[in-house]
Amino acid sequence: MKKRAWIVFFDESGVSLLPQVRRTYAPRGRTPTLRHRLNWKRASMAAALGYHAADAGRGPRLCFHLKPGSYDTMALIDVLRQVKAFYAGEPVVLVWDGLSAHWSRDMRAWVAGQDWLTLERLPAYAPELNPVELLWSAIKTRELANLTGDHLADVADATERGIHRVSSDGQLPWSFLTHTGLTIHTQPPQN
Template identity: 80%
Template sequence: MFFDESGVSLLPQVRRTYAPRGRTPTLRHRLNWKRASTAAALGDHAADTGRGARLCFHLRPGSYDTEALIDVLTQVKTFYQGERVVLVRDGLSAHRSRAMRAWAAGQDWLTLERLPAYAPELNPVEMLWSSIKTRELANLAGDHLADVGDAAEGGINRIFQDERLAWSFLAHTGLKIPPTPHN
């Protein structure tokens, strides 16, 4: 399972768009710096690789710290219902903190692996963020964080509905995931 976090805010993700000739599109927003953070885990079903990709999503106001990430990983444990999980994550300081290492050491279901530094192209969740930010969040000037959160959740639902899209994020990395032996 690949894991990553990203931020979204009330400041719109300005993207190129079309408009009738002579009418330059104008994006009006309140210049509000309120932020929310999203976390996602993308992987496959270890017990049944033919079932398609698994996608977990979490949204919260503010940013993630070690305690918040431990809460998210506790929810991931419930989502995977007793399966063993290899969590591949980046070098975020909250992932490497003493508290995270101590918590992970007590989890028999979880194995942590770290991506190389400066290698976001190896994490398929980065493609997920790119897809959402260039489609659902593009030019979105919401008044409340809930507007941005709803749009991000809509993007997750869009990606989840097309299982080929989630697998394409995994394929784009060029990494080969070997089948897991079953006991």
């Protein structure tokens, strides 16, 4: 059965002022040194990466949210309200993992009142099925790699640059989905 809805994968991740240490090129004998303050300030980010189930031509859409601290049920409900506005109230099948805040009593009660939203759960211990995990990897290995910011705003700016890079690339979000082994359309869109 074809459903005219957005298939939206959702996930959260954390970032902090501690740098994401990655390999880099340097002249022989000059090992790069990262200097940073040992600061544990953290922020959380959430992303909803959607693919239209019936119309591949509509392209993937990426909704992003960043906040200091961590997400709880009420904060996630606020993010889902933004997702509703982002997808203009169109039907959404949201696919996410088994995080307790995703399936809490308050979350289920709120979702029950939303006619635009259907929830589906990823299998346990299967992050490789969520294309948003590849989004996090793409940002953390490029924009956040070896970043030694003094403030969370530095990390937030770099993260937003990464989100913009991924969003402006018409093929990269499709490659995330392809890498999971999942398909939504019988033929990939032509660029």
